[in-house]
Amino acid sequence: MSYWTHEYLLKTWGGPMVQAEFLRDVMKPFFVPRVFSGFNLFLDEPQLLPDAVDLIARECKSKRAFIVTDEYAVRFASKVMSPYKKRHGISFETWAKAQPDAPIDTVKDCAEHIKRFKPDLIFALGGGSAMDTAKAAWLLYEHPDVKLEILSPLVPLNLRNKAKLAAIPTTSGTGSEVSGVAVISFPDGVKLPVAGALPEFVPDFALLDPTLTVGMPPELTAGTGADALAHAIDGFMAPKSDEINQAIAQKTIEMIFKWLPRAYADGSDIMPRMKMQQAAMMAGIPLANDGSGISHALGHTIGGLFHIHHGVMVLLFITYELQVYSKVTDRYLELCDMLGVRDKDSDEKSLANLIEKIRNFMKSLNLPIGLKDTGVTMDDLEKNMDMILEQTPTDPGFYFGWYDLNQDQLKDIFLSAYEGKLLDMQSEIWS
Numbered sequence: 087m088s089y090w091t092h093e094y095l096l097k098t099w100g101g102p103m104v105q106a107e108f109l110r111d112v113m114k115p116f117f118v119p120r121v122f123s124g125f126n127l128f129l130d131e132p133q134l135l136p137d138a139v140d141l142i143a144r145e146c147k148s149k150r151a152f153i154v155t156d157e158y159a160v161r162f163a164s165k166v167m168s169p170y171k172k173r174h175g176i177s178f179e180t181w182a183k184a185q186p187d188a189p190i191d192t193v194k195d196c197a198e199h200i201k202r203f204k205p206d207l208i209f210a211l212g213g214g215s216a217m218d219t220a221k222a223a224w225l226l227y228e229h230p231d232v233k234l235e236i237l238s239p240l241v242p243l244n245l246r247n248k249a250k251l252a253a254i255p256t257t258s259g260t261g262s263e264v265s266g267v268a269v270i271s272f273p274d275g276v277k278l279p280v281a282g283a284l285p286e287f288v289p290d291f292a293l294l295d296p297t298l299t300v301g302m303p304p305e306l307t308a309g310t311g312a313d314a315l316a317h318a319i320d321g322f323m324a325p326k327s328d329e330i331n332q333a334i335a336q337k338t339i340e341m342i343f344k345w346l347p348r349a350y351a352d353g354s355d356i357m358p359r360m361k362m363q364q365a366a367m368m369a370g371i372p373l374a375n376d377g378s379g380i381s382h383a384l385g386h387t388i389g390g391l392f393h394i395h396h397g398v399m400v401l402l403f404i405t406y407e408l409q410v411y412s413k414v415t416d417r418y419l420e421l422c423d424m425l426g427v428r429d430k431d432s433d434e435k436s437l438a439n440l441i442e443k444i445r446n447f448m449k450s451l452n453l454p455i456g457l458k459d460t461g462v463t464m465d466d467l468e469k470n471m472d473m474i475l476e477q478t479p480t481d482p483g484f485y486f487g488w489y490d491l492n493q494d495q496l497k498d499i500f501l502s503a504y505e506g507k508l509l510d511m512q513s514e515i516w517s
């Protein structure tokens with residue numbers, strides 16, 4: 087099966103163009119939704135001043151709105167619908183069949199329901215997969231003939247002729263509520279990010295109600311928080327990252343170090359929940375505007391193959407990303423300064439301190455440092471190594487890194503990651 091990631095021109099020129107500094111400042115789009123955060127986003131009574139309900143209902147002229155959700159988050163659908171029904175007479179249809187990894191057949195089924203109901207407002211309610219499903223189904227509603235697998239990211243999506251999108255996250259990690267990408271999976275196991283020439287998939291509204299994330303089990307809190315931390319570090323380190331996105335990424339990293347341990351320790355403590363929901367949203371902004379990094383290319387391949395949580399995988403590879411990027415940029419020193427681990431006499435020591443800081447943080451959340459801690463065996467890894475080495479460079483996360491890793495370097499990362507051992511940057515492979 088052919089995908090847009092196999093296009094020769096994109097693979098050859100896409101990466102260098104994304105990294106070109108002169109392009110970064112020639113055109114600097116910065117896409118964010120209108121964001122509301124708080125406990126009072128779904129009130130049945132009108133307020134003294136117009137609130138989120140009024141502002142969003144204004145976009146729903148047909149008085150028909152559609153909710154895309156999954157079997158877990160559907161429990162919040164009545165809370166979401168109630169004020170729109172009572173205060174603005176909007177009618178709803180709910181589709182609650184979103185599946186993990188947003189399989190293409192579920193996306194098409196969702197799009198068929200949307201086409202029949204003809205809403206001009208779509209709510210995406212749930213975690214990353216529900217939002218990805220909603221975004222891709224929204225595109226098929228707007229343009230029924232689009233083929234998602236070969237849709238080049240150089241082509242505009244031309245959304246918003248029929249509907250607008252409001253995202254309501256029920257986990258704190260993917261940043262999908264502010265990101266311009268929908269990750270869809272296909273029957274052959276490929277997970278494909280779909281995006282346009284501009285981040286048009288960035289929702290029109292993001293509604294952050296921390297009560298929707300209360301009670302998340304600690305492992306999910308850690309895994310989704312790990313994803314958010316990886317996005318913030320990726321977003322800070324990406325070649326395309328500019329000062330606007332770096333500022334957001336830095337604050338986000340600080341917030342995650344402060345609040346994730348508290349959210350992990352007590353799932354019902356509402357303040358850490360709110361802060362992590364905001365941090366995950368903030369981490370999604372540089373992700374939407376700068377792209378991810380090689381952590382996501384490496385993590386997608388291994389996580390997809392061995393069915394390991396996305397956030398757990400990408401944070402595991404962040405330390406390797408920092409080592410690899412340190413060959414070509416010293417931007418990581420700003421993170422060392424921020425986290426108080428800079429060694430003024432040695433950049434090498436500073437990097438080691440930064441990695442140690444991140445790994446200690448991971449350990450405090452019971453997140454694995456090495457692949458062997460996730461249940462993967464060396465036999466599993468070696469048996470699949472050819473496929474892993476072939477698939478990783480086709481992941482779009484690879485384009486957003488600083489340079490192409492060769493096959494020996496990639497293999498060295500995967501084998502080192504098995505034990506959780508850091509790379510020997512003085513070895514021949516890395517010189």
Ligand SMILES: [Fe+2]
Pocket residue numbers: 260313316317382396397400
């Ligand atoms: Fe991610």
